[in-house]
Amino acid sequence: MNWYQLPQDEIESILNSRMEEGLSKSEQERRLKLDGPNQLEEGKKQSAILMFLAQFKDFMVLVLLAATLLSGFLGEYLDAIAIILIVVMNGILGFIQERKAEKSLASLKELSAPSAQVLREGKWVSIAAKDVVTGDVIKVKSGDRVGADIRLLKTSGLQIEESALTGESVPAQKHNNLISAEDLNLGDQENMAFMGTMVTRGTGQGIVVATGMKTEMGKIAHLIQTAENIATPLQMKLEQLGKILIALALLLTVLVVLAGVMQGHDLYSMILAGVSLAVAAIPEGLPAIVTIALALGVQKMIRKRAIVRKLPSVETLGCATVICSDKTGTLTQNKMTVTRIWSQGRQWSVNEEGFEVIGGGIQENNKREDKLTEVLAYAALCNNAMIEEGKKGSLLEVGDPTETALLVSAYKAGITKESLSEQFTIQHEFPFDSTRKMMSVVVRDTEGNQMLVVKGAPDVLLEKSDYIVWDDKKQLIKQAHKERIKEAIYALGSQALRTIAVAIRPLKEGEHYSQASFAERSLTFIGLQGMMDPPRPEVEESIRDCQTAGIKTVMITGDHVVTAASIAKKLNMLPNGGRVMEGAELAQLSDDELDKVSEDVYVYARVSPEHKLKIVKSLQRRGHVVAMTGDGVNDAPAIKSANIGIAMGITGTDVAKEASSLVLGDDNFATIRSAIEEGRNIYENIRKFIRYLLASNVGEILVMLFAMIMGLPLPLVPIQILWVNLVTDGLPAMALGVDQAEEDVMRRKPRQAKEGVFSRGLGWKIVSRGFLIGGATILAFWVTLKENPDQLIVAQSVAFATLVMAQLIHVFDCRSERSVFHRNPFQNGYLVLAVISSILLLLVVMYVEPLQDIFHTVPLSIRQWLLVLGMASIPTFALAGFQLFKKEAR
Ligand SMILES: Nc1ncnc2c1ncn2[C@@H]1O[C@H](COP(=O)(O)OP(=O)(O)OP(=O)(O)O)[C@@H](O)[C@H]1O
Numbered sequence: 001m002n003w004y005q006l007p008q009d010e011i012e013s014i015l016n017s018r019m020e021e022g023l024s025k026s027e028q029e030r031r032l033k034l035d036g037p038n039q040l041e042e043g044k045k046q047s048a049i050l051m052f053l054a055q056f057k058d059f060m061v062l063v064l065l066a067a068t069l070l071s072g073f074l075g076e077y078l079d080a081i082a083i084i085l086i087v088v089m090n091g092i093l094g095f096i097q098e099r100k101a102e103k104s105l106a107s108l109k110e111l112s113a114p115s116a117q118v119l120r121e122g123k124w125v126s127i128a129a130k131d132v133v134t135g136d137v138i139k140v141k142s143g144d145r146v147g148a149d150i151r152l153l154k155t156s157g158l159q160i161e162e163s164a165l166t167g168e169s170v171p172a173q174k175h176n177n178l179i180s181a182e183d184l185n186l187g188d189q190e191n192m193a194f195m196g197t198m199v200t201r202g203t204g205q206g207i208v209v210a211t212g213m214k215t216e217m218g219k220i221a222h223l224i225q226t227a228e229n230i231a232t233p234l235q236m237k238l239e240q241l242g243k244i245l246i247a248l249a250l251l252l253t254v255l256v257v258l259a260g261v262m263q264g265h266d267l268y269s270m271i272l273a274g275v276s277l278a279v280a281a282i283p284e285g286l287p288a289i290v291t292i293a294l295a296l297g298v299q300k301m302i303r304k305r306a307i308v309r310k311l312p313s314v315e316t317l318g319c320a321t322v323i324c325s326d327k328t329g330t331l332t333q334n335k336m337t338v339t340r341i342w343s344q345g346r347q348w349s350v351n352e353e354g355f356e357v358i359g360g361g362i363q364e365n366n367k368r369e370d371k372l373t374e375v376l377a378y379a380a381l382c383n384n385a386m387i388e389e390g391k392k393g394s395l396l397e398v399g400d401p402t403e404t405a406l407l408v409s410a411y412k413a414g415i416t417k418e419s420l421s422e423q424f425t426i427q428h429e430f431p432f433d434s435t436r437k438m439m440s441v442v443v444r445d446t447e448g449n450q451m452l453v454v455k456g457a458p459d460v461l462l463e464k465s466d467y468i469v470w471d472d473k474k475q476l477i478k479q480a481h482k483e484r485i486k487e488a489i490y491a492l493g494s495q496a497l498r499t500i501a502v503a504i505r506p507l508k509e510g511e512h513y514s515q516a517s518f519a520e521r522s523l524t525f526i527g528l529q530g531m532m533d534p535p536r537p538e539v540e541e542s543i544r545d546c547q548t549a550g551i552k553t554v555m556i557t558g559d560h561v562v563t564a565a566s567i568a569k570k571l572n573m574l575p576n577g578g579r580v581m582e583g584a585e586l587a588q589l590s591d592d593e594l595d596k597v598s599e600d601v602y603v604y605a606r607v608s609p610e611h612k613l614k615i616v617k618s619l620q621r622r623g624h625v626v627a628m629t630g631d632g633v634n635d636a637p638a639i640k641s642a643n644i645g646i647a648m649g650i651t652g653t654d655v656a657k658e659a660s661s662l663v664l665g666d667d668n669f670a671t672i673r674s675a676i677e678e679g680r681n682i683y684e685n686i687r688k689f690i691r692y693l694l695a696s697n698v699g700e701i702l703v704m705l706f707a708m709i710m711g712l713p714l715p716l717v718p719i720q721i722l723w724v725n726l727v728t729d730g731l732p733a734m735a736l737g738v739d740q741a742e743e744d745v746m747r748r749k750p751r752q753a754k755e756g757v758f759s760r761g762l763g764w765k766i767v768s769r770g771f772l773i774g775g776a777t778i779l780a781f782w783v784t785l786k787e788n789p790d791q792l793i794v795a796q797s798v799a800f801a802t803l804v805m806a807q808l809i810h811v812f813d814c815r816s817e818r819s820v821f822h823r824n825p826f827q828n829g830y831l832v833l834a835v836i837s838s839i840l841l842l843l844v845v846m847y848v849e850p851l852q853d854i855f856h857t858v859p860l861s862i863r864q865w866l867l868v869l870g871m872a873s874i875p876t877f878a879l880a881g882f883q884l885f886k887k888e889a890r
Pocket residue numbers: 326327328329400402403432433434435437438439455456457458498499500501556557558559560
């Protein structure tokens with residue numbers, strides 16, 4: 001038996017569910033326990049223990065452990081145990097960092113989980129797709145990803161793209177009829193919808209027949225294991241860089257060992273020191289900290305309602321040079337109110353009380369004219385929204401704001417859907433789509449006359465009109481009429497009003513069309529309604545911020561040119577000399593022609609979603625990094641090709657969201673701005689700790705190298721090197737990863753997408769500060785050794801303290817691209833805490849007696865501490881002070 005061969009009643013009885021009712025909440029919960037969640041199983045995750053052990057698989061760590069064991073056998077128990085402890089602690093630190101990174105990534109995935117519409121005891125509710133069970137009555141619409149296997153029992157123009165299952169990329173037409181054939185393959189089961197496929201058109205309802213791994217998708221799921229967590233470009237660059245750094249660190253270490261042996265140090269202690277140095281100098285923590293910085297930044301973005309779906313886009317965000325944004329709902333509030341009505345050359349203004357003729361001066365409040373009634377009634381008839389009288393005379397509105405606005409204007413004249421339904425029954429609907437820019441219904445009145453009622457974009461409707469009602473008579477439309485209508489459209493549009501026109505066509509008995517393009521022609525033009533959609537208050541400032549940040553903002557809208565341009569002006573998006581281009585013109589231009597002008601266009605009006613792709617491509621050819629918003633199925637290609645594809649969280653379809661790398665939880669333009677700011681900041685933070693970590697490592701290596709070259713004894717013992725690495729690489733580096741943005745991040749030009757890790761002077765800063773850290777430390781060591789020639793341990797303690805303090809001071813310098821004097825050092829509380837605890841740990845190993853033995857330290861005198869602090873300040877303040885001096889001198 002196959003589901004597609006069964007009639008509705010049999011399916012209902014097998015699954016114990018009814019199409020009109022759906023399941024109850026308790027029944028759904030029971031079945032969910034029985035069948036398990038409606039999810040495809042993911043590949044096995046690495047267990048915690050394995051992840052912990054993986055921290056030690058590093059080659060140099062193994063060498064260190066081996067060398068330590070050797071020294072243990074040779075009787076240096078204390079040293080051996082201490083080294084092993086530090087290595088283990090290093091492993092724990094790495095483990096915690098990696099775990100945290102993974103957890104944050106997992107919670108990100110959760111956020112973008114899809115939902116489903118199901119019937120619960122007769123009421124439609126939205127639930128998480130993973131809670132859907134067999135027997136659930138479920139509904140899908142254009143733009144949805146199907147959440148389970150469904151036997152379709154009601155469909156309306158439903159088309160589903162099933163390439164994920166069948167390989168067929170042309171959408172399949174679906175219906176709800178019984179199919180009797182045996183052994184149909186999935187592609188031919190036209191009354192079924194399968195999990196993971198995409199609805200490209202129409203709507204459908206049905207009963208869920210399989211969930212989770214039992215679905216057709218589940219059966220092949222092992223073939224398509226999700227390969228998520230792609231590394232970001234920066235992570236990949238760092239991985240390459242990591243290899244170079246390892247090689248470099250090893251090379252320098254070998255150099256240190258060789259120089260030491262040549263200077264007469266004994267081979268064994270040099271090797272142990274060398275291996276410790278290599279372990280310390282290899283920045284093994286870098287990838288994990290990068291991930292943490294990315295993940296924490298992303299969580300911060302979520303709090304600002306920007307949900308990142310693809311981690312790499314966090315980096316790209318900071319490089320954006322153009323934002324192409326929808327108008328309605330993103331730049332404006334999508335709260336529509338009809339304020340003007342035009343019909344037969346007469347205009348009314350609409351306010352709370354009612355209608356008022358403009359220009360004529362005659363108050364006709366509450367006295368309805370037929371011309372007015374027709375425009376209002378037809379717009380309410382061809383309408384999918386609903387309004388209900390709520391408490392205290394307020395109106396509850398459900399549906400598309402454009403449509404509720406039309407219901408409200410009709411309501412003000414006493415026309416409601418209920419009163420209309422006494423007169424008309426709706427027989428068929430051609431739903432609205434942004435390409436046709438209109439919607440129509442076929443209605444029959446009480447006398448049995450059929451007619452088509454259309455509402456939509458006025459300029460488009462006018463093109464399709466052969467007649468007009470003028471002087472209350474239907475007549476052929478003349479040029480003069482058209483001029484009057486165009487004037488009216490222009491007048492409404494320049495007041496930033498969105499315009500909707502209404503038209504009709506009487507149908508002959510039995511005349512019926514299955515396609516909108518045949519039905520919507522030879523119309524009779526009735527009138528216009530103009531509605532206000534105020535700009536979102538925060539948008540103007542965000543647009544200004546973007547301009548200061550070197551980012552161009554472009555409006556792309558399906559709305560009329562004049563309306564679009566006048567809103568763009570209000571928002572300061574349209575500079576003097578900036579161009580406004582219409583979709584029709586855009587469609588005519590070749591790619592080359594468009595490239596010549598796309599730089600100057602700030603508003604694209606009356607565009608179809610398909611045009612967005614053309615705009616993205618052109619801007620990209622001009623070298624732009626493009627952020628592009630969208631919500632519908634046909635926005636998906638543009639969202640995908642944009643460098644940063646942005647989907648609307650509220651109005652967006654599953655398809656758009658899946659194509660996107662960023663979802664706006666509130667559909668608000670201001671959120672894009674915040675995301676870009678955060679994206680820039682995350683990248684800067686990553687640069688900050690790369691700079692800090694690498695400069696520290698360069699310093700560590702150079703101390704040893706200088707000592708060997710100068711023929712001095714070892715300035716640091718292995719355990720000290722390892723300790724420095726553990727303490728300074730851990731907390732302070734992580735605290736830099738969550739540092740506050742510099743005040744001027746949004747006043748800089750966008751970063752070049754191709755820029756290298758070390759660009760903008762970072763490489764120089766690392767080398768110069770590392771050199772100074774190494775130099776200052778060796779100087780402190782040398783001075784102390786001169787004073788106490790036979791007390792190496794004192795000089796080593798001074799070197800140890802100097803190296804640590806130099807790094808802990810330098811960490812504050814890393815917070816700014818300019819210099820340490822530009823920022824308040826106490827602003828980042830985490831960093832202050834990290835530094836204080838590191839200093840305490842330093843004091844502990846220097847002043848707690850049993851630890852002194854292990855760490856080869858002795859307490860220092862005040863004079864020696866002054867030396868330590870003086871030397872440790874040099875790397876940070878010398879250059880910064882010099883620069884400050886230079887600036888002041890200028
Ligand atoms: N529900 C509807 N029924 C009929 N016509 C509509 C409806 N919604 C919008 N229109 C008309 O179609 C035009 C294009 O609408 P579309 O949804 O493509 O873009 P938009 O909402 O105006 O702007 P944006 O693209 O910025 O969201 C509108 O200007 C309006 O005239």
